[in-house]
Amino acid sequence: MESIGLELWDKIIIAVYLVGIVIYGIRKGKQESSEDYFLAGRNMAWPIVGISLFAANIGSNTLIGLTSDAFQTNVAVYNYEWMAAVVLVIFGLFFLPFYLKSRVYTMPEFLERRYDTRTRYLFSGITIVGNVIIDTASGLYAGNLILKIIFPDYPSWMIIAFLAVAAAAYTIPGGLSSVVHTEVIQAILLVFGSFLVTYYAFDQVGGWQKMIDGLNNLHAGGLLEKNSDEVLSLIRPNSDEAMPWLGLVLGVPLLGFYFWANNQFMVQRVLSAKDLNHGRWGALFAGLLKLPVLFIMVIPGVLAILLFKDMDISFLNYQIPTEGGFATCENLSDCPNMTYPVLIYKLLPTGILGLVIAGLLAAMSSSISATLNSASTLITMDFTQKLRPNMSSKQLVRAGQIATCVLVVLAAAWAPMIESFQSLWTYLQQILGFISPPIVAAFVVGLFYRRANAQGGFWSLVLSYLLVIGWIIYCFSKYEGISTDATGVHFLYVVPVLFAIAIVLNVGISLATTPPDAQKVSEMIWTSQIYKEETKELAHLPWYKNYRTLSVLLLIATAIIVIWFA
Template sequence: MPIEYSLAPLDLALIGLYAIVVLWIGWRLAGKHHSAEDYFLAGRGMVWPLIGISLFASNISSTTLIGLAGDAYHTGISVFNYEWMASAVLVFFAIFILPFVLRAQVFTLPEFLERRYDGRIRSYFSALTLFLNIIVDTAGSLFAGGLLLQLVFPQLDMGLTIAILAIAAGLYTIAGGLAAVIYTDVIQTVLLLIGALVITVVAFDKVGGWSGMTADLDPSRLSLIRPLDDPGVPWLGLITGVPLLGFYFWCANQFMLQRVLSAKSVHHGRWGVLLAAALKLPVLFIMVLPGTMAIHLYPDLARPDLVYPTLMFDLLPTGLLGLVMAGFIAALMSQIDSTLNAASTLVTMDFVHKRRPELSSATLMKVGRWVTGIFMILAALWAPQIENFASLFKYLQMVLSYTVPPICAIYLVGAFWKGANAQGAWWAVICGTATGALLFVANEIVGLTDLHFLYVGPLLFAVSVITLCLTSRKEQAPRDEQIALVWTPAFYQQETLELKELPIWQNYRLWSLLLLIATGVLVACFA
């Protein structure tokens, strides 16, 4: 029996109500912004629950919902390795890097890297991030939303559907800035989790429970640790490529880091990051395993990206479907608004303000709003092209594997080695980027090699690190203010003394340890 992708009047009313609430929040906050700091970083006054929930909401977007379920349907639950690895990456970030980034009082990570190295690195990384924001983040979310809405309204052209979504997300982001993004993320997360939980419970019951889900199923599809020839996540790629992609996404991607930069203190930044890490662990049960259940429920879907939309329309009754659709659209909006706000911050602070420092804060805020609108249009134009790729999730990861390793190399090495200098970082970026371009042509266009994208990232990372270390030794040593951004054992010891003054439940190290233990247990259960 074919699935009927249609919405009842009640469903449409719930979606419309949600849209009105979100737009009202954006316009309500618009009048409260009086400076660039208010608009781009919510006045640096955000508390940890809002930061953590917003980080989670922006990560578990429509692209991730569709991508996780689709990949579980196509290759198995090994796609969850990206999710649990985020927990380990965020703990690492909270311990070693976050305090230096927050205390620098910067608007963007490229600005932070300029202080560690020089202006060339800032300009390069800003340009790269803008490219990825349009090509990967915003366009991917628009495509995922367009895919879903086209099922409901097949008469709509994909390009028109994407344009409607882009305008809706862009309006409240242009008006409300980061504060609107974070507050609406809280609403969106609640709707999203309700929807995901309902779909999981209904699908689990319909498939016949755990025994029904595993019946006649290749055991490899329920294993996280996969052999070297696995097409999804081979074990070597898991310990090399996945952490690298995770580090970029969580610790270097402006649209995620911007929430951390809005924290009212280092403590709130750390607690928010750890909350986001904790929320990643249940994703296996409410977003990945439903894709496995769909193998039995819908064995003949045309493409994996249709799994989650099919689950929604087939399993949910009228009214509840509208609520879940609102949650899905909420997730879509969350990533779009995040990337648009991040892109406008990068252009305004890393290019416009740097070249026109005399501009007032209010003028910079206006520039940011115009930039948001422009990027909204560019992403909408590119998004339909993603349909040419086999899987949305693999599209996202593949693009990152070829582009971000050089930045990860100078960011990580510079955080721990005082000898890393500006000239070394510049040559690392040049060599790493050139190698990535050549490898992309050989691997993806000409077909001379067949290297898994999870091996591409570590290879480019190694080239960049070696170049950074060799060229830095031949150049002038970094200045004192640059070395001050490097983690040292002395910093850790001083922090230990400060933590003794806090109640035990406020000690982020305790929560970090508990998170790592929980992550290890979960992975062991599905190894």
């Protein structure tokens, strides 16, 4: 039986880091006013905005999910990452100027100005639920996977409770400023640790060509279903169970638009930018940081196939769902969620291991603190302030802190439920696939269709989510689940269908009811005139400050990687 453990120096490094990051986060906190607490005073420069976006996205849940899917010969999971660069370019061009010009605190607040108060409340409620069960709960669950190796005898709920308290320790006192400043340090640590894992994994395998040869040998021996070309391919046939190419074209961009352009906990970082240029540069910088993820976070999962495919991990007491309940996972192939934790514990030397674990826990903390702060912002600004409009700025901050306490308890309670899903990445994407399409449709129609009104915006969301609930109930009643294997319908095909239905509902209901106020709509609609006026402003900037030039360069770099691994 294999064994894994930590040396004294690793434990010291982890403890010192965790204590230090909490202290640093509290000292960097701002809570003089609600704008300080929820948007860091709207004074963040572009490097901070970009790194913060990257760190909040690449939490331990995403990192573990990416490596896990790659271990299951699904390098195509990287398509979610490079697509972010494309989405962020479009976000900076169309959406961001309206967000910053309106000086809103939340995305639901923006929808209220475009549609009405009902739409704001509905979207806010949906986003809060999503933040708790998707982002915060999955971050806690991923942190549990990391620490489970160190503390195999402790139940998951106890580890999750500890992580929840640690993540909330600086988020509650300091707000978004604490979150953003700590994320800069955590992102640096995370990328550094990922580079080291990749280096040591390649060192063990013998280099890139040895990896190719090893994969082909396993395939020739019948131990691997795919050869090296198939394993490392980003563009898969429509028969592929993980990511059919049609799902990549139609589904993945919509998930990306929700996550990067409509999701409060991501957009909140850009709203903290000191001006539009810094917001755009920060968004593009985040897109650039996503490109190396293939080499430092996805490829290590492929290397783990060669290094630890049949490793015995029964000593971890890690439970996986079975038809009769739960059973202890015997080897890594049976529970791929443990791929990245096994990689770091088995490959990294003493000292470096402690630093990388600290970085992983930091990533978990970044993601959780980000979602906690954004969800508390939604509760405070979309509900509390509406119900009690006379509250002072300090009272709003206090309400946000109380909301954070409640949310972290709910997320910690839900996190153990994720163990019943096939994998962490499957959990993340399937839940996101049901939440995203109606919201993206409401924003797209609202921004580009002048005739869209409050009735269309509100009822398209209501009817779309009723349809989602109906589909889920049908799948569970007939198939006992919503997986592709059971229903025969890939969730990436469900996404564009829901999106199209929501658009048709919005447009149809809007046309059948009273037109919106022309003056109100004129300030919320994107037109070609806006583009022409912006062109004149950008003409005086050097190329390296012109976001359009930078966007083209980012798209070229993205295309090179995609074509290389097509």
